[in-house]
Amino acid sequence: MKKSVMEQKSYDFAVRIVRLSQMLTKQNEFVLSKQVLRSGTAVGALLREAHFAQSTKDYIHKMSIGLKEAYETDYWLELLKDTDYIDDKLYESLAANCTELIKMLVSSINTLKKKLNNKT
Numbered sequence: 641m642k643k644s645v646m647e648q649k650s651y652d653f654a655v656r657i658v659r660l661s662q663m664l665t666k667q668n669e670f671v672l673s674k675q676v677l678r679s680g681t682a683v684g685a686l687l688r689e690a691h692f693a694q695s696t697k698d699y700i701h702k703m704s705i706g707l708k709e710a711y712e713t714d715y716w717l718e719l720l721k722d723t724d725y726i727d728d729k730l731y732e733s734l735a736a737n738c739t740e741l742i743k744m745l746v747s748s749i750n751t752l753k754k755k756l757n758n759k760t
Contacts, residue, residue: 646744650684650706653737657681657713660726660734669725676716682709683741700752707745714738 643651657680664673686706693699717738721731 644687646741646748647684647687649737649744650687650741653734653741654681654684656734656737660720660730664720664725667725672716672720672723672725676713676720679709679712679716680738682706683713683745696752696756700749700756703745703749703752707742707749710738710742710745714742 657677660680661673661677664670664676683706686702686709690699690702690706693702714735717726717731717734720726721728726734
């Protein structure tokens with residue numbers, strides 16, 4: 641099965657987050673590392689899970705949870721930057737990826753909701 645653009649971007653983002661987590665672990669930062677790892681990799685996992693949604697509402701629900709995880713990841717990235725665990729350059733790059741995913745998710749969710757509302 642071919643990945644959508646959003647699925648590919650979320651997967652690529654997850655790979656970057658795993659690498660970030662590995663870097664943080666080497667710095668002996670375990671708590672924040674686990675938090676950003678969990679939320680940052682959840683986005684893509686939820687998009688994959690959505691493929692087997694039981695209905696359009698279930699699909700929207702899974703994508704909405706993915707959106708919440710992306711927003712949470714954005715928080716952890718900002719905190720890591722402000723506490724000097726990551727530099728501005730790395731933060732800006734990861735935050736740009738995260739923001740792009742958030743925008744894609746919002747757009748997709750809104751489109752699906754409009755289609756769902758037009759059916760009723």
